[in-house]
Amino acid sequence: MLQIISPIMRVIEVPMLALQRMLGTNKIAWVFLLPNLILFGLFAFLPVILNVFYAMTGGDNVLLEARPFVGAQNFGTLTECDNFLDPNTCREDKFWRAVWNTCWFVVLQVGFMVGFSLLTAIILNRDIRARGFFRSVFFFPVLLSPVVVALIWKWILQREGVLNAFLDWTGVGGYNWLVDANWAFTWAVFISVWAHMGFYTLILLAGLQAIPRDVYEAAMMDRANPWRTFRRITLPLLSPTMLVVVVLALIKGVQTFDEVYAFTGGGPGTATTFIIQYIYEEGFAGAPRLFGLAAAASLLVAGVLVVLTLIQLWINRRNVDG
Amino acid sequence: MGRVWTFLTATRGSARLHWTDWFSYGYLTLGIFLMFGPVVWLLISSFKTEADLQRFPPTLLPYAQQTVELEGYDEPLPLFLMTAGEYEGATLAQLRRVGNRAQMVDPLNPGERLQVNIANREPVEEFSLATENYTSLFERFNFLRFFWNSTFITVMATALMLLVNSMAAFALSKYEFRGRTAVLLMVVGTLMIPQTVVLVPLFLIVTELGMFNSLWGVIIPGAATPTGVFLLRQYMITIPDEILDAARMDKASEWKIFWRIIIPLSAPAIAVLAILAIMWRWNDFLWPLIVLTRTENFTLQLALNSFQGELQTDWSSILAMTVLTLLPISLVFMFLQKYIATGIASTGGK
Numbered sequence: 096m097l098q099i100i101s102p103i104m105r106v107i108e109v110p111m112l113a114l115q116r117m118l119g120t121n122k123i124a125w126v127f128l129l130p131n132l133i134l135f136g137l138f139a140f141l142p143v144i145l146n147v148f149y150a151m152t153g154g155d156n157v158l159l160e161a162r163p164f165v166g167a168q169n170f171g172t173l174t175e176c177d178n179f180l181d182p183n184t185c186r187e188d189k190f191w192r193a194v195w196n197t198c199w200f201v202v203l204q205v206g207f208m209v210g211f212s213l214l215t216a217i218i219l220n221r222d223i224r225a226r227g228f229f230r231s232v233f234f235f236p237v238l239l240s241p242v243v244v245a246l247i248w249k250w251i252l253q254r255e256g257v258l259n260a261f262l263d264w265t266g267v268g269g270y271n272w273l274v275d276a277n278w279a280f281t282w283a284v285f286i287s288v289w290a291h292m293g294f295y296t297l298i299l300l301a302g303l304q305a306i307p308r309d310v311y312e313a314a315m316m317d318r319a320n321p322w323r324t325f326r327r328i329t330l331p332l333l334s335p336t337m338l339v340v341v342v343l344a345l346i347k348g349v350q351t352f353d354e355v356y357a358f359t360g361g362g363p364g365t366a367t368t369f370i371i372q373y374i375y376e377e378g379f380a381g382a383p384r385l386f387g388l389a390a391a392a393s394l395l396v397a398g399v400l401v402v403l404t405l406i407q408l409w410i411n412r413r414n415v416d417g
Numbered sequence: 418m419g420r421v422w423t424f425l426t427a428t429r430g431s432a433r434l435h436w437t438d439w440f441s442y443g444y445l446t447l448g449i450f451l452m453f454g455p456v457v458w459l460l461i462s463s464f465k466t467e468a469d470l471q472r473f474p475p476t477l478l479p480y481a482q483q484t485v486e487l488e489g490y491d492e493p494l495p496l497f498l499m500t501a502g503e504y505e506g507a508t509l510a511q512l513r514r515v516g517n518r519a520q521m522v523d524p525l526n527p528g529e530r531l532q533v534n535i536a537n538r539e540p541v542e543e544f545s546l547a548t549e550n551y552t553s554l555f556e557r558f559n560f561l562r563f564f565w566n567s568t569f570i571t572v573m574a575t576a577l578m579l580l581v582n583s584m585a586a587f588a589l590s591k592y593e594f595r596g597r598t599a600v601l602l603m604v605v606g607t608l609m610i611p612q613t614v615v616l617v618p619l620f621l622i623v624t625e626l627g628m629f630n631s632l633w634g635v636i637i638p639g640a641a642t643p644t645g646v647f648l649l650r651q652y653m654i655t656i657p658d659e660i661l662d663a664a665r666m667d668k669a670s671e672w673k674i675f676w677r678i679i680i681p682l683s684a685p686a687i688a689v690l691a692i693l694a695i696m697w698r699w700n701d702f703l704w705p706l707i708v709l710t711r712t713e714n715f716t717l718q719l720a721l722n723s724f725q726g727e728l729q730t731d732w733s734s735i736l737a738m739t740v741l742t743l744l745p746i747s748l749v750f751m752f753l754q755k756y757i758a759t760g761i762a763s764t765g766g767k
Binding site for chain 2: 104107108111112115120121122123124125127128130131132134135137138139140141142143144145146148149157158159214215218221223229231232233234235236238239240241242243246247248249250251255256257259260263264289293321350352353357360371374375378379386389390393394396397400401404405408
């Protein structure tokens with residue numbers, strides 16, 4: 096490793112030294128920042144500005160100069176609805192189906208995931224044997240790629256898969272899970288919780304371990320029962336960490352795409368199509384590539400994410416100060 | 418056994434296990450089963466032959482029908498055990514099957530041909546690993562190409578990200594200059610812009626830079642991450658300024674200070690970031706899906722996803738490929754799991 100890196104670093108030193116002589120020791124900081132700033136500018140800030148232009152232009156050409164200006168028409172198309180709660184009454188019904196699917200998904204996924212992560216973290220925080228091993232057990236799926244997660248569960252859930260064999264054996268009877276809209280959605284929530292809960296368990300476990308032991312000893316002196324101890328000590332002291340976990344899970348939940356797309360392809364029908372898949376399909380997978388519509392939908396998602404991230408930063412700040 | 422039991426049931430002081438202890442161990446056992454089980458099942462299944470994979474209900478371990486090579490026949494012949502009828506108890510090899518009748522031959526007496534009803538026999542099976550699932554990946558698909566693409570993207574993106582982010586973190590932690598707060602705010606700002614919400618303009622920029630359908634189109638846009646800058650800056654702040662001043666006295670250039678002092682001293686943080694970057698890039702899906710549309714540019718993840726669409730029934734190839742895709746990350750995890758856990762807990766993920 097070092098044999099490759101050292102010569103490269105030595106080559107870079109020559110122009111860096113020249114720049115240092117020109118700019119002085121303090122301004123050289125900008126030179127160190129430059130590559131990062133260029134990348135941020137080119138691939139984060141410029142896209143945000145361009146996204147607004149895309150959202151206000153139509154046509155299917157990706158080049159901005161070839162796109163006619165249409166004003167707020169894309170947003171009009173997306174929000175033309177008689178009743179927002181019923182996608183069938185909307186002009187862009189797929190968008191609203193994706194929006195409502197995402198909402199339901201996020202509520203269920205975040206709820207179950209935080210619940211199970213909390214339970215797991217509390218159990219792992221007890222005086223148990225082989226804690227490190229059990230922690231890795233729950234963490235392991237976090238490392239798997241979304242496509243791998245999807246395929247593992249597809250293989251288990253397929254019509255002649257091992258789950259149906261087990262259900263046949265118990266007498267309950269198998270089922271063609273991924274063909275049924277409600278079950279496909281349920282399993283999508285399940286695999287998503289399965290794949291990500293280890294990550295939140297880890298954060299909550301760190302939070303639990305930060306609670307001072309003597310608080311619990313005091314509770315034991317007062318003969319508080321476990322449930323009371325949990326309600327009155329653990330939960331309040333853990334609430335800052337819980338907030339971080341919930342907001343982080345919400346931010347990621349809204350952007351769910353990979354594992355569900357590889358798992359069900361958004362189907363059956365549009366049962367598991369979420370908002371990012373809608374953006375991907377409008378902009379990149381369909382025949383007329385409706386970049387304008389995709390960008391308009393992106394802006395709406397971005398709005399939600401900005402609010403969530405601001406909440407996250409505010410919580411972090413409060414946690415650090417407090 | 419008694420000792421193991423004492424070991425497992427030992428608790429803090431109290432003589433008997435509380436019900437919460439039973440619940441905890443029950444939950445954890447279920448956890449092992451639920452978290453590892455599916456992956457283990459994938460691993461076992463990937464060694465089953467296509468015929469074995471079709472079997473319902475499935476067997477736990479991979480089995481394959483025993484065959485026998487007989488003189489005068491080019492192909493090895495499948496073996497059956499007769500369960501009823503005239504030849505009950507004998508092990509016969511099948512020559513051909515017509516309807517529910519089969520023409521069989523006794524391996525011990527290959528001259529004579531026997532006619533049997535297929536209801537009266539069952540295949541002779543033995544435990545066997547179908548390694549051809551794996552070897553055929555290399556023959557039938559351009560598997561090495563996908564593997565190389567994934568590796569190239571992961572290595573280059575990680576190296577680039579470490580260099581660029583550590584340079585920025587160095588500038589933001591060790592220099593007092595005007596505009597530093599503004600730059601820091603900008604870095605925080607990028608936290609709010611995940612790739613998923615700027616797909617369309619990002620696609621334009623990458624296309625205009627001539628990186629559409631090029632591995633660099635995946636490598637470069639991911640190189641600057643706010644998480645990386647924050648993680649490294651937080652660590653570099655703790656390095657005492659006196660070391661830098663001493664180096665400046667010795668006429669070391671700023672660049673030399675950066676890579677001879679700052680980088681070696683921040684090695685733990687850089688290691689954590691490296692592991693995270695490897696994980697993100699190896700598992701990346703949506704952006705490569707948009708940028709890389711030609712099969713020869715596919716990463717392992719894209720190849721796996723497209724094959725599961727094309728080869729709906731060819732589970733043997735899909736399962737073997739899935740195992741090979743998760744293998745590198747699992748190995749990294751086994752050796753570095755302590756760093757991964759602390760790294761992820763300290764950055765709060767991506």
